[in-house]
Amino acid sequence: MIDIVQQTTTPLAKPIDNDGNLYDLLENRASRTPDEQIIRYRDKNGEWQGFTGTQFLELAHSLAKGLIAKGFKPGDSICILASTSWRWTAMDFAITSIGCVVVPIYQTDSAAQIKRICNDSTVLCAFAGDDRLRDSLESVRDECPSMKDVYLLDDNTLTALKELGQNVPDSEFDVRRKAVGRDTVATIVYTSGSTGASKGVELSHGNFLFTVYSGFQFMPEFTLGEDQAMWLFLPLAHVFARYMQFICIGGTVQLGLGDNFKTIIKDFQEFKPTLILAVPRVFEKVYNAASQKAGTGFKGRMFNRAAVTARDWSRAQQAGTKLPLGERIRYAFYKKTVYSKIIDVFGGRAERAISGGAAIAPDLSHFFNGIGMPLLEGYGSTETTAPSSVSPFHHYKIGTIGTPLSGMTYAINRPVEGYQYGELLIKSPSVCLGYHNRPELTAETIEDGWLHTGDLATLDDEGFATLKGRMKDIIITAGGKNVVPSDLEASVMKSEVVDQCLVIGDGKPFISALVTLDLDGVNDWLQTQGGEPLKNLEEASKNAAVRAEVERVVNQANAQVSRAESIRKFEILPDTWNVENGMLTASLKTRRGVITKNYSKLIDTVIYAPRKK
Template identity: 35%
Template sequence: MRDVALAPAAPPPLTGGLADSLFDTAARNPTLPMLARRESASAAVWQEVTAVEVRDQVSDLARGLIAVGITPGERVAIMARTRYEWTVLSHALWAVGAEVVPVYPTSSREQVEWILRDSGCAAVIVEDEQSVMTVGSVCAALPALRHVWQLDAGALHELAVRGEAVPPAAVDSMRRLVLPDATAVVAYTSGTSGRPLGCALSHRGLAGVCDTLLAGWGHTAAAPGEQGAVLAFLPFSHVYGLMIQGLCIRGGVLMAHEPEITEEALISALRTFRPTYFYAVPSLLEKIYKNFLRAAQQSGRGGLFERAADTARDFAAATERQRLTGGAGPGFDLRLQHALYERTVYRRLRAALGGRVRRATCGGSTLSRELSLFYEGIGIYVHDGYGLTETSGGVTMQPLGREKSGTVGQPLPGTEVRVADDGEILLRGPSVFQGYVGDEAATRATLRDGWLATGDLGQLDDEGYLTITGRKKDVIVTSSGKSVAPAALEQRLRMHPLVHQAVLVGDNRPCVGALITLDPDFLVHWRAALALPGDAPMREAREENALREEVARAVAAANSTVSRAESIRVFRILPRPFDVAGGLLTPSMKLRRDEIVRTYAAEIDAMYEARSRRPQRTLPDETAGWDDADNVFFR
């Protein structure tokens, strides 16, 4: 058992509910810009909404909720994308003591029914008519559900009108009755295996994470004397998104909402809103890097970009050694090269994020050290943190001035981290959840003697930095008894611009295999750049051979980081990416591994059977030791 990594005391405890900070800010600094919104997705101008204006909207809506009979402790679901109304509505619900149940708008009919029934929601606010129909189709199984409101049909205005007869003082009276340990949110787990579980998160737990991060790192959100600005686009249906909302509201950071997580929508929002701080997940940071590379190659500057990227990583690694060990840092030649690329490459890359981003935070899963060094080298340090739904958000962060890429930092003040003998990460602290709603057995299995068993595997170094190595339930055990944690190899594979997703398989098989999907955008670019001569059938055959060889090189590069027994010996390229609609990704974009293995069982069997049938032969150096069957392309 690796001993506990202790941290200093936490900030002063919460004395009320989550809505209080909004009302307090409005009283103290009424003209402070708090939210920003625009009339349409194509609009270049964002209109700022002050703290007192947001408070008045929240108060009016809270009066409406009182008028229709929403009482303290009742649960109300919000099934909508990340939009302005989500923030106003959630704070109105908290102001009257109600509990928010976030539901992904992309959830299936079965998922919606389960969450609304399991949580016993009294009302649900949906975004559009399609969601109304989804909820309507399961209403017969939801006896507690009394109200279904539609945002796009003017539901919030109607509620505000209903509340005109309720005195504003009623809201203040109800808000003062909300206790810190009351449940604020029932957030459902991603459901990668089995039914999602509802995590009861208190006002104290959700606020405590935000207040701790603001106390230690809040000043890094913007340049001195400048108000921080954050573009919220990650789902508020996930605890990571809720944490971002809390950080902005509690920290006086201007927040804008972007409901569309498409490349075009994000580019437009980033360039017009120009945030000072960026929150993301690894897949998005990987995608941005690949877009940089693709754009450079299309303009004939691919070689320049790759040299600049290598210099950025080398410069960041040397800077890291300097801050951690007191070394000399980047040498003269490296500083000169970095300064040259700063003028010609790096500032243009930062401009793609709006030009004002100084730092970023990555969550949801771990970020590769290679990618972390790249972003630091171009001038945007990415804090890779760690947290779970059960911890109300983040529980680790990179210490300022002692950041270490490839880790998720050190425990936040007030949080304790322990690594058990089997490698499982155990946590204890004020942000740990209250338990799973209606499932005492699952709660007892997860909370053991005050410690939260995360199900994640990791390592603590001598300085208390935590490294995540995978999930216990994801570990592959081959027929020879070799245990392989797939996360690191999958991460390495995704660094290749052609690889979009990778899932390792191999339980009770002779070796580790991989199911690989390709990045659709980069694949189009790669095919165009290949420009093979000949008639169509011949060109297509040669193209597929070249593609298999390119993916084989990506696999070989990933294998170079592990032993032969842990390496990928067979792989198959799948015809389409895993997605939420097909049931192979959760709404928070996590792989549903068991479902992927079931869906592609025939392809997995064929992959291993082909390997056992074909003789080995000698291949080029970069794929040395591979069988013909390793290069299987599934059309």
Template identity: 40%
Template sequence: MITRPVPSLEAARPQDYPHSLTDGVSATDVPFEPEAHWSVPWLLAQRVSRSGDRPLVARRSPLGGGWRNVSARAFGDEVAQVAAGLISMGLEPGQRVGIMARTSYSWFLLDMAIARAGLVSVPIYETSSAEQVRWIVSDAQVRLVVTETGAMSDLVHEASREVDHEVQVMALDADAVANLIEVGRSVGLAQVDERSEALRCDDLYSIIYTSGTTGRPKGVELTHRNAVGIPHHGVRYLPAVLRGSEVRLLLFLPLAHVYARCLQLLSLAGDGVVGHTPDVSTLLADMQSFAPSYVLAVPRVLEKIYNAADAAAGSGARLRLFRWASRVAIAYSRSLDTPQGPSRALRSSRVLADRLVYRRIRALLGPNARFVISGGGPLGERLGHFYRGIGLVILEGYGLTETIGPVCVNATWLNKIGTVGPPVCGNQIRVSPEGEVETRGLGVFSAYHNDPEATAAAFTADGWFRTGDLGTVDEDGHVRLTGRKKEIIVTAGGKNVAPSLLEDRLRGHPLVSQVVVVGDGEPFVSALITLDAEMLPQWLHNHGLPKMGVSEAASHPRVLAALDRAVARTNEVVSRAESIRTYRVLTTDFTETNGLLTPSLKVRRTEVLRAHGEVVSQIYASSGKGPTEG
């Protein structure tokens, strides 16, 4: 048990952050102190002052698939013009403006303009229901919502009928940005500057409503201290990733989620160029044309890339080659963590595997990708070692909406696969006697909006935030997560089971899309499995089976036999009491649309159990003999 703050790398002064292991670290228990003048507009002004004529944003050309650079100064000027428009609409300092739009240049522009005008941004997922919109607009007292389309504007209008204040709505596809710039011409730049300069680090920057896996979303109040502190020190912690004229990041995850939002702020604090693409169907092509130097991904995306490569290998010699290359990559990566390092034979095998296999996989991420930042869920050691073994630097991190991004991140110079790294950038970590990870520091939020009871429950008596995650900390200060506290399954026999370990391993099979392990209060552990509709046709072809849909495949003997083997391999890492004894294959996947996935692709476990409660009941009402269709 750890009863004191872990001495952590973030406690070194910014200039002392090492570029390699040989540089050394000066560690204390004192976190960074914020400066009173910190604000998001100040962060933008710093970028303009530092490199105003160099590109900050690459904006997709409307005439083709190319990208047009926008300098930091030009972007800053446009931000000021939009901010003037917001002021001209009568919005007072501290009032809330919602953004309900796709990840795009316009989203970035609006977010910066809202802050520049001394207002508070409130992201709303474009997939939100009318009830969710109504709750957010009412709870946050949102005065203006800028939507992507007229259809979304109609939804907001309808949802706002019952709130007790006036809500204005503008749509990007109806020239919202141009209209704001036009009406802002009557507002002088001095008035915009006055709003920005009045901001202090503890003023509210944004209220982000947790996508949540259970219950009504809570509004997380994030200050300018949070929004500036992590990026300001983050670029000093990871200079190889975030510093330099060649740094490029292509964002495709929703900016309404704190993960992508934080990386956008990191791009602002660093030297690189950020681009946006909202359409994942064109993501691979966009990666080629934009050529990011580092990639922001959630584990499910990395799983899909691996599974697609496995499926594309087909069968026979090509499949054996891919599987051999995969084993070499994992073995090579593991050997990097040993005193002796890779053997000569293993190095030779990796050179051959790189020529035959790895180069093609790396190329999927674009011609310049060197780093992959993984967050939003556990990556798992198998995938972590695979990607490091093929030549990508995997920087797995850990954070929550309540910490505006990373609490911990693996560094380029001290990277432990299977951990989420040490606490960074003014954050500290400790583990409670019950095994819960607790944190405090520069990135940690101050309160849940309009919810003092939830706020009080979220913090310990001495001011540490209870993350709800279970974990341990090793001798180097690296954090290893073991599961969500509220998701731990306790079987009827009293065995504690962390479902994430089983779920992560089983999702590694090409046929599997999602997994939910169940068994709380029951005599044994079981699982609900969904099939990956995208991978299924290739898998069927590789195994000499005719085309069939998910419903038919869910009960096909050959498919079930493959899943039996996958479950057996998954069970090898746990005791019999923790192993999956039976499972059911569902004929519908979990999606954002049906409410079973969050926008960051996390499973809404409570909603899944509610939607498929009858299937779970059938599992435990039966004898538990083998799989059947659900």
């Protein structure tokens, strides 16, 4: 039920016409910058290669004609199961340009998930990034009646498609392209399912185009600025990565594409992006690595003082004040000697970063803001075609998710019984068409044009939104206290020894937490403490020094909340939570229900053990 108590809209600077084809973005870019490299990547030998605007347009055009020659009709679904690469992007433009539908699948999805997605979306053909992924598709092919072909997404396949397309006249491509409009489905993206079974979200060309053009108006310094570059390493199966692909190519940004998280720092340093897009864990690891490198001697003390000064500067800036003269002098000194070296880790040109996918600890945000690279938090979902808000580049508030993008409206629904906050509602042309084959769920989720996000939030007087947690995740203790687990979890995960943290306590007498460890982080930390490395997580979970470090960050987290909201007990687990064992979603969010069920015996008999009579 819609019962709005607050509402804010970011006005458009000029009207947006989103009745078109995603191919328009590439064609317009090629006409503006035909000879500039718009895409760069590393080849198999690690050497840098690229495509000019003209080259990439010709590639997408020839692949699209190849698909027409193969007999694909408007509305046909084609699956891509591959890592982020220029081939993925080229096929994306080719498939959607002729009215076909891209169905992306995460590389980490199980055979059962692949089968369900392919059958639900009636996939006719699939492209796999390598032999292993092709085998995954082939293993379910007999159980997917509609899937006729599985191809490797490699140079041989692309060459064969281009050759087939030579027999298709340009006029036939033009007819197919022009038949695509605002309401044509471009993709069906299956959500990662942190709150239940995955569902296919139908996104149209108009959805994407509105969000891209809105982004042009909201952050023109980046999207339409000179000499801008972004390194994209997030999986293109995720809608936010797809959106960034489109806005970079549609704007003036050089897009770097890669898939190796292990070489991300080297890639940053050589590609030299002006905007960093990453999840909070990347920034946590950079901070922890800088702290480790400084050590415990003079350099370590200097780094710690520099970190405190950076946070002090940030808090003063956010409050609209200045540091005292002595601290300003120290800040200027640290900017040259400490902060610049950290920014160099990201290539030296990054002026700001966008962090998404999970809550980020305020201390970490203040640190990076203080060193000169603000971490701007945003918000979005598959249903909103990726971002619907982000902190404005020149007026940002740490701890918020910013203001709605241009032409988008946020509203707060009246809080329901048992909740302190109201649900965030969104109205925008970027809101999805609905859920594939799920009309009842669509009607429940999109009501009178308003998208029910399932997230609790507040709005301030300037239209900045602050998330208060998911309605399904908010913990209501036995005493009736509402607790936002994400804030506590982000704070605990600041420690380099911690990999994941899940706060629990719904219906229980107090709040507690399950903690998993990062073995590499543990051993790096132990080295600075003069300790010996540990062989496995079993040893680490029982180590007294490690437990003391976890207890330290738990106490820090507790200092930010009331006693009723604080973590009273925690258990360090000798386990890893990942996508493969079902504990994390494909976008690396904890699956709260799965985890609590898996550890139900521990929770009930150890953490909340009944009192002995």
